Amino acid sequence: MAVATGPPETIEVIDRNNNDCVANPKKLCLATSDKTRGLLIRAILANRVGYRWITRFLALIGCYSLLLFLGFLQVGYYYFFSGQVCRSIVYGDQPRNRLDLYRPKNSDGPKPVIAFVTSGAWIIGYKAWGCLLGQQLSERDIIVACIDYRNFPQGTMSHIVTDASQGISFVCKNTAEYGGDPDRIYLMGQSAGAHIAACTILEQAIKEGGEGESTTWSVSQIKVYLGLSGG
Template sequence: MSHIVMERPSVETTGLERRKSVQLPYETTPRHQCSLDLAEVSAEVWLITKLAAKLLWAFRVSSKWIAMFVKLLTFTCLLLPAFLRIFYFWLLDVRVHKNIRYGTQGRNLLDVYMVPEPKAKMPVVVFLSGGAWIIGYKAWGALMGRVLSSYGIIVVTPDYRNFPQGLLPDMITDINVAIAYVFDNIHLFNGDPDNITIVGQSAGAHIGALVLLDAIENPSSIPWSPSRLRNFIGISGPYNIQDSIERFHDHGLDRSVLARIMNNDILHHSPTDRVTKLGSNQSTLLPSIHLFHGTADRTVSWHSSAKFAQVLQAAGATVHVKYYANKTHTDPIIEDPIEGDDPLLNDVIAIVRESSPPYSPKLPLQTTSPQRLCPHALVAAARIVNPF
C-alpha cells in the first residue's frame, strides 16, 4: 500500500547553524520522516542535558530548588500516559510539520499543526509556551495544537532560547523573528496572514506582551506591526515581575537568577509598567487583548492579569478578562484538557471564530469534549504534587 503524506513547503535557511535545518523533499516516507524527527529529538535531549548542568550551577542546587524539581518529576511521571500519547501524535501525525527553521540561532525552529482538510486562508494561532523562561519548548504546545487544529485553526509553536542559553532580550528577539516568519510564510501552509492570533502561557504570555510593546515602541526596528494581529491572548501571565519576585523565590527561582534572566532590568521587562508609558496614539496599535487566569494559581496570582487589564484599559486598549474559579497555574493547559474538560481552548476557539474576517472558513459554533488521555486518579494525584 502506498503512503500519502502531506507536502511540506520548502524553507530556505541562512547563516551558520548548530545543526542542519530540516529540508524534506516533497515526497518522503513516514519511516524517513520519523527517523529525522527522532534525530532532532536526540539533538534536543543533548542540548537540554548541557543546559541542565549550567542550570544546576546557576541555582547552586538549593534544597528548595531540588524539592521543586522532584515535584516536577513526580508530576510528569503521574501524567506520563497522557504525555506519551501526545508525544506519539507530535512525532508521527502527518499534520505536524516539525523543526522548520525561522532564524539563524540554534533554537530558531518552529512546528506547524495543519488542519485535517486545509482550505485557503485558514485562521492561525501562534502559541508561545511557558516554562519559567528556563524549560520552555515548542513541543509543550502539542496538546493545544492537537485540539485547535482539529477544529480548523492552524497552530504554530516557535521555540526560543531559554536561560542560561539566552536572557530575556534574546527570547524577545527570537519571538520577533518567528512572528515575522509567520507573517511572511504562513500562506504556504494555507494560513491567513491577516488572521493571526498570538497566545502565550505563563512566561510565554509575559514574553508575548513584551514583544507587542517593543513592536509599538520601536516600529522601525521590528519587521512586523502589532496592528496586523487579530488578538493577543495571555494565559496566567506574570505581567508585573516586581510583584512576582517573592512568589517565584518561594518556588525555587532565586531572586538573583530572576534578575539575571531579566537582564538586570526588572522594571523595563514588566509589561504593566511599560503600558503606563504608552502614548494614546501608540495604544491604538494594540490588537484586541484577552487575559485568562485561574483564581487558585499559586505561582502567578490572578491579580497580575487584573492589574494588567486595568492599565491597558486606562491606556485605551480593548481588553477582555476571564477568571477560572479554583483553577491553578497549569489546569487550563495541562490537567483540564488531559481530563477532557477544556474550557480554555473552547474560549480560544470562540475568540478566533468571532474575530475572523467574513471570508475566513467558518469554525464550528460548538465543540465536543476531547478524549480523556489519562485516568482521573492520576490527574488528581498530579494536581497535588504540581510544583506550579
C-alpha cells in the same frame, strides 16, 4: 504504684488502682492501669488507621501517575508520527530558532493562525510543550505555530524577546504558504510565554513609534493577543 519489699524469695507489687497484690517468687509483675491500657489501644488503632490511609494515598498517586503517563504517550505519539505536524521549521539563525506547525486535515480555504509562545519559567521553555494545544486547535480548523526560543542562561530576556519577534515575523510572512489567513493571525502565550509575547508586542510597538527603526512585521498584523496564566 508502690513496691513492697519482703523476703528475697517474694516481691509484692501493689496496684493502687485496684488494690490487688501480686506475689511471684522469681519474677517482677507490673500491673498496667486501665488508663494506660486505653492509651495503648488508641495508639495502636491510630497507627493502623494512619497506615491504611497512607497506603490508599500512595495507591491513588500511582493510579494518577499511570494515567498521566498514558496521556503523555498518546501526545508524544501524535507529535512524532502525525502527518499534520511540521516539526522544527527554521525561522532564524540561532540553534533554538525553530517552530512547530500544526495544520488541520481540512485544507479548504485559508485558516486562522495562532502564533503560540510556550511556557517554561524562562529556563525550560520548549516548542513541544504546545503539542496538546496544537492538536486540539488543529482539529478545529486552526493552524497553530509553536515558537521555540532561547532560554536563560543561553540568552537574556532581550534575546528571548528577539527570538519570539523573529518567530512571529516568520508566521506573518509565510502563513499563506501553509494555508493560513494573513488577516487572521492571533498571538497567544502561556505563563512565562504570555509574558514573553506581551514584551514582544510592546517592543514592536515602540519600534514602530520610533524613527528610523526597521521592522519585519507590524503589531497591526496581529488581530488579538491572548495571555494565559500570565502576560
